[in-house]
Amino acid sequence: MDEDIILDFQHITKTFPGVVALNDVSFQVRLGEIHGLCGENGAGKSTLMKILSGVYPHGEYEGKIFYSGIELKLEGSAIHQAGEEGIAIVYQELTLVPGMTVGENIFLGKEPVERGSINWDRVYSDTQKILDEFHLDIHPQDVVKNLGVGKMQMTEIAKALSENAKVLILDEPTSALSEAEVFQLMEILRTLKQHGVTCIYITHKIEEFFLIADSVTVLRDGKVVTTQQAKDLDSQKLVKYMVGREMKxxxxxxxxxxxxxxxxxxxxxxxxxxxxxxxxxxxxxxxxxxxxxxxxxxxxxxxxxxxxxxxxxxxxxxxxxxxxxxxxxxxxxxxxxxxxxISLVPEDRKRHGLVLSQSILKNISLPNLERFASFLRINTDAELVESLKYAKELAIKTPNLFVTAESLSGGNQQKVVIAKWLMSGPxxxxxxxxTRGVDVGAKFEIYKLMNKLAEKxxxxxxxxxxxxxxxxxxxxxxxxxxxxxxxxxxxxxxxxxxxxxxxxxxx
Ligand SMILES: Nc1ncnc2c1ncn2[C@@H]1O[C@H](COP(=O)(O)OP(=O)(O)OP(=O)(O)O)[C@@H](O)[C@H]1O
Ligand SMILES: [Mg+2]
CATH class of the missing domain: 3.40.50.300 (P-loop containing nucleotide triphosphate hydrolases)
Structure with a gap:
């Protein structure tokens, strides 16, 4: 075994009904490096990281993952198990409990118990220590819902760090951060690297790979296109690997x-x-x-x-x-x-824009149903045709419009929200x-659409x-x-x- 390799993905395949999310994915991550993972919306990045962190446990995918040379087989309550193995993940969508404080969130499920009751003083003093160590300007007693999105994201990261992670996975950590906060995060990652933590880093902001990553793996349609040293790449090359064509x-x-x-x-x-x-x-x-x-x-x-x-x-x-x-x-x-x-494509799409449990079709057409109604009946053909038109125009990646919005990748969920508001003809x-969280190719499509709308x-x-x-x-x-x-x-x-x-x- 190569001592330098901490993670070895071998032939990972994962399917959902009608979708091959990952198709025979193999690559390696070196110990202590920052490994960028990039690809268009729906390429399979988050799915691969959910496998690594145990959301999809052993048996729910094909292929093998070797972790420090030993096959990783997460099962049962896999998420806690991944934590015990030293693998921590910060998800693309925030997972904090809004009504709880920063400290309560960070120690949720692992509160220090002494003589049968939780030692809150320790929760808060330990939280303070973590926040201080990484120079995070957050108060342990702050209630999460009162923090801005940027600070919530930082809290999420602090939570992952509190678990003494050996491998830290960051799935689009900076999409909601201000420039100063991004800078701060980069500093944190450099510090972690000095401590020997390995990091897998996902982002749609391509410049960030060149600031922080040692190597980069590109996924396209669930397959590995290439793994390379970041120093051998530039953004034009990287975009070409991602979208499969030159983008001038x-x-x-x-x-x-x-x-x-x-x-x-x-x-x-x-x-x-x-x-x-x-x-x-x-x-x-x-x-x-x-x-x-x-x-x-x-x-x-x-x-x-x-x-x-x-x-x-x-x-x-x-x-x-x-x-x-x-x-x-x-x-x-x-x-x-x-x-x-007047229509609005809101910033926080999860809260204001989408009903995750509803189909893509309903999400797009719901606010526009009046348009398809005559004599109290909905013209479902027109509803579908019209919705499909926008889904195509925005290149929403899905087998059909009847699957739930929940099953879409993060970037594709955004496109659904945009489609819905476009249809209302404002x-x-x-x-x-x-274009937050949207890949380069789709960004270009959104820009083209904006130009077209303005011309109209x-x-x-x-x-x-x-x-x-x-x-x-x-x-x-x-x-x-x-x-x-x-x-x-x-x-x-x-x-x-x-x-x-x-x-x-x-x-
Ligand atoms: N729970 C699920 N059920 C059905 N399909 C799913 C599910 N999760 C993901 N998929 C599909 O698997 C594919 C890969 O999705 P994934 O979320 O891994 O993409 P991604 O690379 O993280 O994209 P993004 O940059 O938009 O976040 C997509 O086609 C997505 O629709
Ligand atoms: Mg994703």
Whole structure:
């Protein structure tokens, strides 16, 4: 046995009804390395990691995994067993209990018991130690649901670290993190590497592999395409391995001239629904017909709160006006917004966008059923044809539309949410981080679709933390800072530096 190899996947095959998720996958992971795992949405990355962590125990897949030279056979309550073996996983979807504190979550199921009762002092002091060790700015007593997505993700990672992992699996850990938090995570991973921890790292942000990975394995359609040293790769090569063809440009060219102003927001102020604290402190901007307006800003600058307010699903508006096609409007809730022609692809799709237990078809068509109804009956053919059209357009990877949304890969779930809102035929489409967790090929498809919609006269508001994306897709960029609109730049004047200056409040 090669002492250097900690994990050896041999001929792993895993099927679901109608889907071969993994097809004869073999590759090796070296002891102490950071091993990147990449591939398009639905390529099989998460499924492979669920096998490694025991979600799909021994017997539910074909092939063998050798772990430090010994065959890994996880069974029974496999997840705890994987933990005992020193394999910890941070899932793509957050798994924390929202109503519990950070400490309670980290020690859930392994609380220190003394004389028959849980020693809470130790829970919290040990939590503090873990948080300190990795310089995480989180309080052990914070209730998870009050943390931002970024901090929740950090808590999830701290939880995995508390188990003294030898192998740490991170499935898209940075999709919800701000740039500063990503930087911090990279530091944590470097520290762990010094301690000899092996890490398997999944992301759709290709640049991250070159920052952090020693080697990279590419999966396509459930098969291994290649395993290589990161230093022998560049992003163009990597993308080619992933999608199986050359991709010359990241952003498709649009061909549009925005028309008259159709939406106008003036000095909008709004309060947090729970705490009654002023979160939007004066936002003004306008939107033209057939325009793509990018909204940039740091995490916490109020971007999501702004669009949720415009959609009628946030706190109380205390001041300001919203005008749609010249008329003052008062948007009561999401349904009302949709009736008025405003749709929103929300940031947290799991909570606001999808019913996981329902079929893909129902998820796409549910809010649009009125369109298929005549004389109280649903025209199911039209419903299916129309839904299929969008599923195809977005290249949703699934055997058919009758399987549950739950069975889709993370990125494909996102596409379902986008399809649903596109079908409602809005005048204004608000997209909050529309390409988060979406692979490069599908991103390009979403961009093309955005261009097409804008050319048809639909106005789009797009929030994005990816400045390249903002610059590549927008006609104008509005920048937010501390709950205010701090300036709008035409794309000809917009540069990364100018946006950052407005976002940080320097300009
Ligand atoms: N529980 C399940 N039931 C049925 N099919 C499933 C299930 N889990 C995954 N699949 C299918 O297996 C394939 C691989 O999915 P997986 O989640 O591993 O992809 P992924 O590479 O992690 O994608 P993403 O980047 O979108 O997260 C997909 O076609 C998916 O629909
Ligand atoms: Mg996945």
């Amino acid at each position: 440009e990241r952003f498709p060219k649009g061909d549009r001239i925005p028309g008259e102003v159709i939406f106008e927001v003036t000095d909008l102020r709004a309060e947090d629904p729970n705490k009654g604290r002023e979160v939007l402190k004066g936002v003004s901007f306008n939107l033209r017909k057939g325009e793509i307006l990018g909204i940039a800003g740091l995490m916490g600058s109020g971007r999501t709160e702004l669009v949720m307010t415009l959609f009628g699903e946030y706190g109380k508006i205390t001041q300001g006006t919203i005008k749609l096609e010249g008329q003052k409007v008062n948007i009561k809730n999401g349904n009302d917004a949709m009736k008025k022609g 005048k204004i489409l608000i997209m909050d981080d529309p 006269g639909i106005s789009i508001i797009m929030i994005s933390s990816d400045l390249q994306e903002v610059l590549g897709m927008s006609d104008r960029v509005m920048v937010m800072c501390h709950g205010r609109s701090n300036g709008t730049l035409s794309i000809a004047d917009a540069t990364q530096e100018r946006i950052m200056a407005l976002a940080t409040g320097i300009a």
